Amino acid sequence: MTLSVEEIFETASMILHQNLDIRTTTLGINLKDCIHSDFRVFTDKVYNKIHDNAVKLIHEALKLEHKYGIPIVNKRVSITPISLIMETHAEPDKFIEMAKTLDRAARDAGIDFIGGFGASVQKGMTRSDKVLIDTLPDVFSATERICSFLNVGTNVAGMNMDAVNLLGGMLKKTALKTKDAIGCAKFVVFVNAPEDNPFMAGAYHGVGEGDMSLNIGISGPGVVRSVVDKNRECDLTQLSEIIKRTVFKVTRGGELVGRELAKNLDVQFGIVDISLAPTTTKGDSVAGIIEAFGIESIGAHGTTLAVALLMDAVKKGGAMASGNVGGLSGTFIPVSEDRNMIDAVKRGSLSLDKLEGLSAVCSVGLDMFAVPGDTPEETINAIIADELAIGIINNKTTAVRMIPVPGMKAGESVDYGGLLGEAPIMEVNRFSSKAFLKRGGRLPAPVTSMRN
């Protein structure tokens, strides 16, 4: 087999000039086998299992970076939903102690985030689930690396509104207890949460998984942007085709690295998540792709069509490239982590309402956006419930990661720097849905026929 100079150049340029990378390698670790009636023994077992495996992950990932010359940006760990393994130790102090243990294991191993400090509560909440939710503000203020999720709905169970109604209060407490409300950036509420998602903050190792599995997330908004830039005049069918081909190549690279890493770690290879995930690095923007399509600024009329086209092409290319596509595999449109999204909010072209509309055609929902600190709890709950209803009715994963920033008003901005970027405060609707939300209960599971 001979490869042409053009092909070699294409791959080298993706890495050198277009920010292609393996965005994350996430090792899912089952912690059920660590459960022990003696809490000290329990936390020691958890620490050792996480620490030892995380150290191996980092070591092996580095070797593959050298072999393939492709950066592996994040090495992370996801764990069995913590509420499940804490059922017999469901006390606030113990939850915090466990969080600190996980935080220490991650820090000592050199892992920046550890996901799974959460629960699945789509049908109802156990005592452990309730203690978990109550304790989260203190967990976020006592730790640096813990990420948490809550799955509050599925297609078959409907949506647990009693759980949703606890979240506005929890987020506002977290916002007050952590600098610039940063703790809120580490909490994602889902419906139809995938058990093998490698991306933080929502990663966890589901109960249907084996002892360990290696999931990877690839990313190349810059690569897609580059081919779109080179094809300014083509029609939508051709545009879809060129994106599909590019995503195919990127996914194949990810699949190769993922398989080899899993083999070297002697764990099961899980999935490749083909989500396009932006960073604030110049050119590494998903909104930038949409704007390269010919949309003046993301949020303009036509954006939903553009995102739908992009998302569909990404899925087609990814599905052809790998038989293990899973996780979220959508297109991420977080506000604070995408330079062009930040600019669009600031110049008034992207509103919260349009963002919600976009999530109907792409994963993964309302992500990394800030709202005024005085937004009422019920309004936060209602924003969450609206977004999640889209997921329940459309058979898809949707999620919300929202930051109510104390003391800030719409039009101001909070700068987190690094991966989390800059969050302009977005305006929320000032009218109330309190009376509707306080009804609580469960949104019934939707009918799956009559699909119009």
Next chain:
Amino acid sequence: MEKELLFITVIGQDRKGIVAKISDYLFKNDINIEDISQKIIGNYFVMMMLVDIGESDKAINEVRSSLEEIGKDLGMQIQLQHENIFKMMHRV
């Protein structure tokens, strides 16, 4: 000794001594050149070499750092990548 094939990609402006400098380093470290080709693509001069490091006592990361140093001297970007990634990306 089993072959271990990697691609070296050199990208930048054409100048004298590129092949000489790189092949000198490869020869001194027991790395065989299996194939070599170059082309102007857009505004870039691109050279690729397929090399076998199976007989070299250098590890991939050592070869990479040395090539990056040579790249700095030449004012070129040099990438070293195992051939499998190209096979996966460009062949179905």
